[in-house]
Amino acid sequence: MVLCPEETLGKEDLRSLQLVRLKETLERVYHLVPFYKKSFDEANIHPENIKSLEDLEKLPFTKKQDLRDHYPYGLFAVPMDQIVRIHSSSGTTGKPTVVGYTAHDMDIWTEVVGRIFRMGGLTSRDILQNSTGYGLFTGGLGFHSAAERMKIAVIPSSTGFTSRQLLLLKDFGATAITGTPSFALHLAEVAKAEGYDIKKDFKLRTGFFGAEPASSGLKEEISRVWGIDYHEVYGLSEIIGPGVAGSCKHSDWLHISEDHFYPEIIDPLTCKTLPEGEKGELVITTITKHGLPIIRYRTGDITRLTRIPCKCGRTLARIESISGRSDDMLVINGVNVFPSQIEHVLSSIGGITLNYQIIAKKKGHLDKLEVDVELDESLMCDDVGVLEKLKKECERSLLNNLYINVAIHLVAPKSIARSEGKAVRVIDQRR
Amino acid sequence: MDSYKLEQLTVFVENRTGELLAITSILEKEGISITSIMLADSSEFGLLRLLTPEISRAKEVLLGNGFMAQTTQVLGVRIENHIGSFSRVVRILGWANIDIRYTYTVNEKNDGIFIFKVDDNLLEKGAKALLDGGVSLIKHEDL
Numbered sequence: 001m002v003l004c005p006e007e008t009l010g011k012e013d014l015r016s017l018q019l020v021r022l023k024e025t026l027e028r029v030y031h032l033v034p035f036y037k038k039s040f041d042e043a044n045i046h047p048e049n050i051k052s053l054e055d056l057e058k059l060p061f062t063k064k065q066d067l068r069d070h071y072p073y074g075l076f077a078v079p080m081d082q083i084v085r086i087h088s089s090s091g092t093t094g095k096p097t098v099v100g101y102t103a104h105d106m107d108i109w110t111e112v113v114g115r116i117f118r119m120g121g122l123t124s125r126d127i128l129q130n131s132t133g134y135g136l137f138t139g140g141l142g143f144h145s146a147a148e149r150m151k152i153a154v155i156p157s158s159t160g161f162t163s164r165q166l167l168l169l170k171d172f173g174a175t176a177i178t179g180t181p182s183f184a185l186h187l188a189e190v191a192k193a194e195g196y197d198i199k200k201d202f203k204l205r206t207g208f209f210g211a212e213p214a215s216s217g218l219k220e221e222i223s224r225v226w227g228i229d230y231h232e233v234y235g236l237s238e239i240i241g242p243g244v245a246g247s248c249k250h251s252d253w254l255h256i257s258e259d260h261f262y263p264e265i266i267d268p269l270t271c272k273t274l275p276e277g278e279k280g281e282l283v284i285t286t287i288t289k290h291g292l293p294i295i296r297y298r299t300g301d302i303t304r305l306t307r308i309p310c311k312c313g314r315t316l317a318r319i320e321s322i323s324g325r326s327d328d329m330l331v332i333n334g335v336n337v338f339p340s341q342i343e344h345v346l347s348s349i350g351g352i353t354l355n356y357q358i359i360a361k362k363k364g365h366l367d368k369l370e371v372d373v374e375l376d377e378s379l380m381c382d383d384v385g386v387l388e389k390l391k392k393e394c395e396r397s398l399l400n401n402l403y404i405n406v407a408i409h410l411v412a413p414k415s416i417a418r419s420e421g422k423a424v425r426v427i428d429q430r431r
Numbered sequence: 432m433d434s435y436k437l438e439q440l441t442v443f444v445e446n447r448t449g450e451l452l453a454i455t456s457i458l459e460k461e462g463i464s465i466t467s468i469m470l471a472d473s474s475e476f477g478l479l480r481l482l483t484p485e486i487s488r489a490k491e492v493l494l495g496n497g498f499m500a501q502t503t504q505v506l507g508v509r510i511e512n513h514i515g516s517f518s519r520v521v522r523i524l525g526w527a528n529i530d531i532r533y534t535y536t537v538n539e540k541n542d543g544i545f546i547f548k549v550d551d552n553l554l555e556k557g558a559k560a561l562l563d564g565g566v567s568l569i570k571h572e573d574l
Contacts, residue, residue: 375443375499382441382503382548383532384471384478391475410476411445414497 113146116246138241211334
């Protein structure tokens with residue numbers, strides 16, 4: 001049972017729908033967003049020249065940096081009186097990236113998330129514990145609006161507070177949950193420690209997880225300990241938030257709502273489009289959004305795409321679980337962090353050098369980020385309190401700017417290992 | 432009053448196996464003797480405070496080996512071996528509204544030497560209050 005007829009369109013019908021929507025979007029961005037007019041003109045392409053879906057390759061890419069360069073609303077294609085929601089993620093140069101939704105975009109968003117909830121069999125009789133972060137981050141509210149629209153009872157429990165989450169889960173009788181896979185495992189571990197009988201005390205039967213990479217072993221483990229179906233959700237705020245793609249119960253590949261988000265896979269180095277089935281970077285063009293349409297967005301996520309029919313009957317293309325990044329982005333408990341963002345925050349704090357090393361670790365099932373920072377020799381002092389204050393200041397500033405908890409270790413100058421004179425910036429010990 | 436200001440060396444120590452040994456080995460190799468040593472630690476790092484007759488050479492060799500080291504000024508008082516003598520010193524500083532940041536001892540045969548760290552701008556005032564109170568302050572060459 002699918003939510004929308006577009007999910008089962010025949011190949012040709014889908015392609016012609018996509019082409020109509022693409023052409024309409026290109027016309028709109030060309031005339032409404034100066035950035036696109038300029039970049040299309042520079043590439044010597046006019047929207048009229050795009051006559052097939054394959055012609056899309058001729059258009060330039062849009063990158064995260066383009067959103068930052070046009071902070072906050074420069075890439076919006078509608079006047080602000082039509083925007084009903086603004087979300088934002090942390091930025092590299094102190095400026096966040098900003099995304100805006102019209103009422104029409106909110107309808108799309110709730111629809112595409114709704115499709116994935118339907119893949120998990122959710123109906124108005126379900127109770128959803130939405131253990132995904134609320135706020136500027138698109139995760140929590142994205143799931144929330146869609147669930148509400150489907151008349152699912154939502155418990156807006158957000159992230160953290162594990163013991164309270166378990167209490168709610170049991171007493172409120174949630175049948176479904178959202179969150180990061182690592183939080184799901186952490187929750188199970190704490191449940192056991194607190195004496196819950198997982199299969200007996202909870203009514204959970206399905207879960208929707210995303211925002212961080214998960215191996216098939218991890219997914220199976222979550223399925224097993226909770227006794228639930230595992231549905232993976234993929235999304236990114238620049239495209240819409242969660243709901244770009246999701247997995248049904250027949251496969252661990254994710255159906256991408258390509259009637260709204262047209263996918264391409266490119267070689268991240270040559271930037272050439274790759275044939276179906278080959279691994280590369282996912283590039284998405286939104287073909288229905290009004291507030292912030294985005295053309296050929298480089299997601300940075302590495303995956304493959306297939307159009308092999310799925311047993312569930314959906315004809316939408318499927319992407320494989322994200323297997324990596326084409327850049328140095330780290331995913332820490334579902335929050336995206338670039339090393340350059342950490343560097344930027346540290347650079348605004350006196351008393352430390354920019355010789356630092358980021359270490360990503362696993363603590364139990366959760367991610368833990370540590371940053372070793374070399375002290376500035378001029379800050380050497382005889383007072384433990386001053387140094388502790390400096391450490392706290394670094395931690396607080398990273399939390400405020402990047403929304404992540406980081407443990408700072410102050411280390412002596414020149415103590416961080418260098419390779420060929422250059423400090424090794426990131427050590428990921430999670431894999 | 433300046434002659435009563437003692438120079439102490441403060442060294443940043445990472446909370447890591449072998450870190451303290453690395454420092455003491457360097458001093459040993461250079462033939463620098465340690466009069467007194469005190470390690471103040473937080474959960475993450477420590478500050479090692481050293482008294483040595485060769486303060487500037489000790490600082491130089493530690494800096495040369497990549498350690499962070501800094502000289503700090505402290506006060507030292509000789510205290511007789513009887514109950515209440517330490518209290519007396521603390522009381523004098525308290526009356527003068529001078530907070531003690533930290534203190535440690537230098538062992539001698541009979542008497543004890545206590546080292547006090549007070550805020551830098553209160554060093555003179557502290558030294559004067561102690562002298563006025565009849566406490567015997569020590570000079571660098573007494574160590």
